[in-house]
Structures are given as structure tokens and as C-alpha cells.
Amino acid sequence: MKITIVAGARPNFIKIAPIIKAIEKKQNEGALISYRLVHTGQHYDKSLSDTFFEELNIPQPNSNLEVKSGSQSVQTAAIMVAFEQELLQNSCDLVLVVGDVNSTMACAIVAKKMNIKVAHVEAGIRSGDITMPEEINRIVTDSISDYFFTTSLWANENLLKYGISKEKIHFVGNVMIDTLYQNLNRIKKPVFWDEYKLEFENYIILTLHRPSNVDEEQSLQQLLLDIDALATDKKVIFPVHPRTKAILGEKKLNFKNILCVEPQGYLAFMYLIKNSFAVITDSGGISEETTVLGISCFTMRENTERPETQLIGTNTLVGIGIEKLRKIYSSFLKNGKRESGIPELWDGKTSERIIDILLHQN
Known part of the structure; x- marks a missing residue:
């Protein structure tokens, strides 16, 4: 064959x-x-x-x-x-x-x-x-x-x-989970870990690339500033997708918590996910990996093609914009992780x- x-x-x-x-x-x-x-x-x-x-x-x-x-x-x-x-x-x-x-x-x-x-x-x-x-x-x-x-x-x-x-x-x-399990013992610290003084379970991962979140420059900048404020005492590691980087252009934003980094390879990115406090993303795939790793994930979309990550896993849809995210994240800080599991097979x-x-x- x-x-x-x-x-x-x-x-x-x-x-x-x-x-x-x-x-x-x-x-x-x-x-x-x-x-x-x-x-x-x-x-x-x-x-x-x-x-x-x-x-x-x-x-x-x-x-x-x-x-x-x-x-x-x-x-x-x-x-x-x-x-x-x-x-x-x-x-x-x-x-x-x-x-x-x-x-x-x-x-x-x-x-x-x-x-x-x-x-x-x-x-x-x-x-x-x-x-x-x-x-x-x-x-x-x-x-x-x-x-x-x-x-x-x-x-x-x-x-x-x-x-x-x-x-x-x-x-x-799920073949993505095959890859995750096959490489968990190979994940590695990103080069900036020590430079940024990152601590286990004390930082947030942020990824954004969908048009609804990044296509309009001013609303993207405001969203980032809102997430920066939301993080309070936690650093936010933001691997900037080429699409997002192009829209942001050369404008320098004064962030208190967000640290912009280059897109990461698989092993470094999984290290960051596995050891994070939480993830804010608009990716579908990341919600699968966070589900298996038991990391709370807040997905900035109105819908998901992976309902099992919500119904069984650690994923929560928070819509587009900051209001619902702010409310759900506040509840998460107060009540901790919700009960979750790993989907069948x-x-x-x-x-x-x-x-x-x-x-x-x-």
C-alpha cells in the first residue's frame, strides 16, 4: 500500500x-x-x-x-x-x-x-x-x-x-495527543526562561491569530492592553504569530505584564504550556493539549469545533473581547480549576x- x-x-x-x-x-x-x-x-x-x-x-x-x-x-x-x-x-x-x-x-x-x-x-x-x-x-x-x-x-x-x-x-x-505523549519527556525550557525569571505555574500563555481578534490594529492593541491589566501579578508570555506581528507593525505598546517573544518550536512551547498557570488563546488545537495536561484554557472565540475540550476537558469559551474573559477569569481566580478529565481514546x-x-x- x-x-x-x-x-x-x-x-x-x-x-x-x-x-x-x-x-x-x-x-x-x-x-x-x-x-x-x-x-x-x-x-x-x-x-x-x-x-x-x-x-x-x-x-x-x-x-x-x-x-x-x-x-x-x-x-x-x-x-x-x-x-x-x-x-x-x-x-x-x-x-x-x-x-x-x-x-x-x-x-x-x-x-x-x-x-x-x-x-x-x-x-x-x-x-x-x-x-x-x-x-x-x-x-x-x-x-x-x-x-x-x-x-x-x-x-x-x-x-x-x-x-x-x-x-x-x-x-x-486524537493524533495530536499521540505527539504530545511521545514528546513529554523531551520538552525543554525556552531560551528566555531564566532571562524573564519565569516560575512554574505563575505565568500565563497568550496566543492570538484569528481574524476576529487580530485583523483590526486598534482593537488588537486594546485587547492586549486589557489582557495585560487582567493578568495583575502574573507575567504573560505572548509568542507573536507572524500574522499578528504584521498587524501590530512597529508600534511599541507599554505592557506591564505581557512579554512578546518569537514563535516557539514544539518542545519549548509544550514546556511553557505544561508549566503555566493558565492559557488564553483563540486556537482550537491548544485547547486539546491543555485538556490532556490539565491546564485551564480560556478560548477567545464564540464557538469551538472541539466541544469535548469544554464538556470533558479544561477549556472554557469566553467569546470575543474582554468582558466575558474578565468575568470568567475572575471566577477562576476565586474558585480554582474546575473538575475535568481526558476524552475517550x-x-x-x-x-x-x-x-x-x-x-x-x-
């Missing part, structure tokens, strides 16, 4: 690492399976791409399509044109896509038009917010895939509502289940 694995952006790299390990394990056991890794180049900043390959021991891609940035349509079109040539030159039995970035949808479409089967890892997740580019990517990818690998029973239900046959849906767990063995299923159904 020949699999082409597609990766295009930071979350993809974290998800493909354990899948590749699971394939290589099966190869060592004598299974007739091989893979070709294609990097679309959707994230081409070294801090968002190369670093993750190095730290997670992901082999160098067999091909880099080098599409880089552009509008949603321009980037998607560039990926499709380049990936078609990739598949024409390198045949395979299956294209495996992960997550919900432009590369996921674009490569799934190309594969299906070339009559190649598609496996979607993290199928079925939905936010219900069609204004999110990721939601469109999810819906389109799930409408044409052949194998649906889900992280939760909620995702299963979403797929069944869309008319996907039960036989094609496989509840396997988030046990570090998801990738092995995926490869076992693919081998037994081909």
Missing part, C-alpha cells in the same frame, strides 16, 4: 509525526506499506515549519510544493496545480490529509478528481461557523473522503448527519489504530 501524506501548516506537522512513526513500525514488522511525504509549503516561515520537522524527527519531505502565501483562493489554487503534478509523477493508492487547512481541502479535491482514495484524519469536527475558512475546508473535505478518522463521538454524529455511512467512520482518538495510540484500519481494509 502506497500512501501520500500531505502536510502544509504547523498543526499538520504535529499530526503527521506519529502517523509516520506508526507506518515505520508496521514496515519493521514486515507490512507492505510505504509513504511519500508532501509538504505544500503553506507555512514557509522556518519557525512555523522546519523547526517542527527537526524537533519531531519527521523525515525531510519527498517533495515541497513551495506554494507560500496568498489569498485563500490564490493559495488553494496554487496547491491544487502543484499537487496534481506531484500525483502525476508519483502514483499512490491513498492520499492522507489531516486537519482543516487549505492544503487539506485542496489536496483532497485533486486526489478525488484523479480517482485516488482519500483518508481524512480529524474528520467530522464542526464549529457551525461558516465564516471560518477552516469550516469550509472541513465540510468540503468530508464530502469527498473515503475514510473518516474521528477524534470524538461528536465528530461521528456530525458525519452521520451529513449522510456519511457508518462503515466509513472510524473513531480512533486520547491515549497516545491513535496513529496505530489508523494504520491498522487502512491495512486491514485494503
Whole structure:
């Protein structure tokens, strides 16, 4: 069985690492399976791409399509044109896509038009917010895939509502958590830990990159100033996403608590998350990692495609803006962490289940 694995952006790299390990394990056991890794180049900043390959021991891609940035349509079109040539030159039995970035949808479409089967890892997740580019990517990818690998029973239900046959849906767990468990003993202090005199469980992690939070310069600046005030006696480590950095420009804001740092590699970032007091973010993936690590997470969005992180885990939606965050964070300071747990099958063995299923159904 020949699999082409597609990766295009930071979350993809974290998800493909354990899948590749699971394939290589099966190869060592004598299974007739091989893979070709294609990097679309959707994230081409070294801090968002190369670093993750190095730290997670992901082999160098067999091909880099080098599409880089552009509008949603321009980037998607560039990926499709380049990936078609990739598949024409390198045949395979299956294209495996992960997550919900432009590369996921674009490569799934190309594969299906070339009559190649598609496996979607993290199928079925939905936010219900069609204004999110990721939601469109999810819906389109799930409408044409052949194998649906889900992280939760909620995702299963979403797929069944869309008319996907039960036989094609496989509840396997969360590959991001595979990566987390495989690397917990390798996480490392960031270079600025001692310089900033950080203390265990006495700082907050902040990440922002969604358009609703960062696209307007003045409202972004005000949000940061409000979070700075909210933190009171705690330092706030803010790895500034390239998108956010571009919007902030060169303007210097006088923060009392926020410390702006460069985007972090996986090992340093997980060290920061694991040892933090709390996390404020607009990322979906981080809410999964904080759930497993037992760290309180406040997500600055009106919706989430990962309801299990709220219903079972440590995540709380606080909407856009500061008011609800201020109220919920104040309650958290007063009452402490709420009771939480780890969702079913988030046990570090998801990738092995995926490869076992693919081998037994081909």
C-alpha cells in the first residue's frame, strides 16, 4: 500500500509525526506499506515549519510544493496545480490529509478528481461557523473522503448527519495527543526562561491569530492592553504569530505584564504550556493539549469545533473581547480549576489504530 501524506501548516506537522512513526513500525514488522511525504509549503516561515520537522524527527519531505502565501483562493489554487503534478509523477493508492487547512481541502479535491482514495484524519469536527475558512475546508473535505478518522463521538454524529455511512467512520482518538505523549519527556525550557525569571505555574500563555481578534490594529492593541491589566501579578508570555506581528507593525505598546517573544518550536512551547498557570488563546488545537495536561484554557472565540475540550476537558469559551474573559477569569481566580478529565481514546495510540484500519481494509 502506497500512501501520500500531505502536510502544509504547523498543526499538520504535529499530526503527521506519529502517523509516520506508526507506518515505520508496521514496515519493521514486515507490512507492505510505504509513504511519500508532501509538504505544500503553506507555512514557509522556518519557525512555523522546519523547526517542527527537526524537533519531531519527521523525515525531510519527498517533495515541497513551495506554494507560500496568498489569498485563500490564490493559495488553494496554487496547491491544487502543484499537487496534481506531484500525483502525476508519483502514483499512490491513498492520499492522507489531516486537519482543516487549505492544503487539506485542496489536496483532497485533486486526489478525488484523479480517482485516488482519500483518508481524512480529524474528520467530522464542526464549529457551525461558516465564516471560518477552516469550516469550509472541513465540510468540503468530508464530502469527498473515503475514510473518516474521528477524534470524538461528536465528530461521528456530525458525519452521520451529513449522510456519511457508518462503515466509513472510524473513531480512533486524537493524533495530536499521540505527539504530545511521545514528546513529554523531551520538552525543554525556552531560551528566555531564566532571562524573564519565569516560575512554574505563575505565568500565563497568550496566543492570538484569528481574524476576529487580530485583523483590526486598534482593537488588537486594546485587547492586549486589557489582557495585560487582567493578568495583575502574573507575567504573560505572548509568542507573536507572524500574522499578528504584521498587524501590530512597529508600534511599541507599554505592557506591564505581557512579554512578546518569537514563535516557539514544539518542545519549548509544550514546556511553557505544561508549566503555566493558565492559557488564553483563540486556537482550537491548544485547547486539546491543555485538556490532556490539565491546564485551564480560556478560548477567545464564540464557538469551538472541539466541544469535548469544554464538556470533558479544561477549556472554557469566553467569546470575543474582554468582558466575558474578565468575568470568567475572575471566577477562576476565586474558585480554582474546575473538575475535568481526558476524552475517550486520547491515549497516545491513535496513529496505530489508523494504520491498522487502512491495512486491514485494503
